[in-house]
Amino acid sequence: MEQILSAALFVLLYGVSYGLVLFIIAIGLVITMGLMQIVNLAHGAFAAIGGYIAVSLMNAAGMPYLATLCAAVVMVVLLSFVLERLIYVRLYGASHLDQILMTLGVNFIVIGAITILFGPNVYPVKLPGFLQGSVDLGLRRFEVYRIFVICLGLAVVVCLWALFERTSFGAKLRAAVDNRSIAQVIGIDVDRLFLLAFGIGSGLAALGGAVGAAMLPLEPYYPMKYLMLVLVVVALSGYGNIRASLGVAIIVGLIDTAGRLLVPAFGGFVIYLLLILLTIWRPDGLFAGRAP
């Protein structure tokens, strides 16, 4: 009994922390896909860039961990502003095919650049001292790192909630999503709004990539490898539903962790199979109401 309870707690802690990292990475894509109607397949690339910046700053320059996280976020936000003006602005209203190709192109460029800069292998991450080790939580010991990730994830959730529900920026953004032309008519600068939203989304992806580097190993193929998981979170949350995406991300994290623990031989792709079936079953999102 105690063993089962301990295993359940393990799945809960690891699954939720994994799910929260997924959420932090995916939320930017939820915004771009839901709000701006852009299939940004290069979203994972922002997470990868964030991760590489943070880890290389720590390894090479010896910056403190938390400072590297901030640096990664700031640099990726700046990069995303440039890319939005150069590339993504052309994609608003373009066909899905054009969006896919353009963003896949960005993906390949990032993969190529990472390989040239950091080599083809997994880039090792060394956690700082205060995140190493584990604490006793009654039934068993847990890594401090996982608990840190959960706390950070929850903080992000609260900040996002406040941003979207309690600020005029959030209200304008929601208005622009509901009806872009009316929002423009009443004087909301939708272009600027989208630029900011894109920046926030990319910055969060960078944060997710940097914080999650010990969970989702950094390698050149990162942008493609985790694309599917992130896309699935976006799809099952119904394209643009921020609240639902939190739930879906945590469910994905829990199922994946449980799958790997219970059926180790096939754990890696139980989750994909399940998610494909769910997407076919409910193409408009897991929590979507029945179409009227």
Next chain:
Amino acid sequence: MTLAIESSKALVQYRFSTYELIPFAVAIAFYFVLPDYLPLGTAICVTAIFALSLDLVIGYAGIVTLGHSVFFGIGAYSAALLSRSGWGEPVSTVIAAAAVAAFFALLSGPLLLRLRGLPLIMVTLGVASVVSEAANKLSWLTGGNDGLPGLIFDPVFKMFAWSIDGKTAYLYALAWLFVVLIVARTVVSSSFGVALQGIRQNELRMRLIGAPVLSQLVAVYALSAGVAGVAGALYAQSNGFVGLEALSVDQGVFALAMIVLSGIGRLYGAIVGAVVYMVVQYTAQQWDPYYWMLAIGVMLVLVVRFSKGGILGALDALSAGLKRRMETRL
């Protein structure tokens, strides 16, 4: 109205023209001029067949799929397994591999092709990742990470043995490319092909005039899967080896890149795209194996950004512009 005009244009477009002999004349010349590069030429033919299969579904029927690598892989592994079980006759192996791939498309099509837009893109991408992961786990069947090496096939038509210089393989693959192109041309210029373009342009209208949209989509999906299966089988035969990279999701993505680079929905675009892509890949790999990822990314971004119709579209615009200038001068 526009639909009617475009459709009649579509029919005119597929009247045979002498320009269509150019790629094959070039291919034959290649055989004599650059005999050292025949393995690259074979790879280009195989890739062109695969890109052509993707052009059928994306360019004509408008089915945006990122999972076509599955059918290439199924074709490759079918050919490999047939050879392993003692059946080495190459032509029938290719046909059998194509049939297996088409069969899987018939099974999955009715389920997948109900989806449109984003869900379709994601589910096809997901299926492709699952299948390649499954092949990795089913190592008793696929050889897992080691693949299936040392495949041996009989001489083509019992006459032409598979030589070390790659001459047989090149001509054999080129012949298949020719056959596939004839089939694809016939299909897209038939009333079925025009109906597919109708579905791409306005699905609702096609439904309203009573077209059996889903079954037509499944039909072209299966046909295209069969062609991808041909490419996969030729890949197995020309390399004598099949590994997991035959099923890699990238295959489908890169094929998409090829047809977009040279112009989507025009069949010959697939051939031009395959040539450009493979040559860039080959050159970049000589330089540094990782530069070509960068090169192909830059090419994709530039094509989408600057030229809607790809390389052939740009040539069309150029020749139309020249023609207009000539006319005004006269």
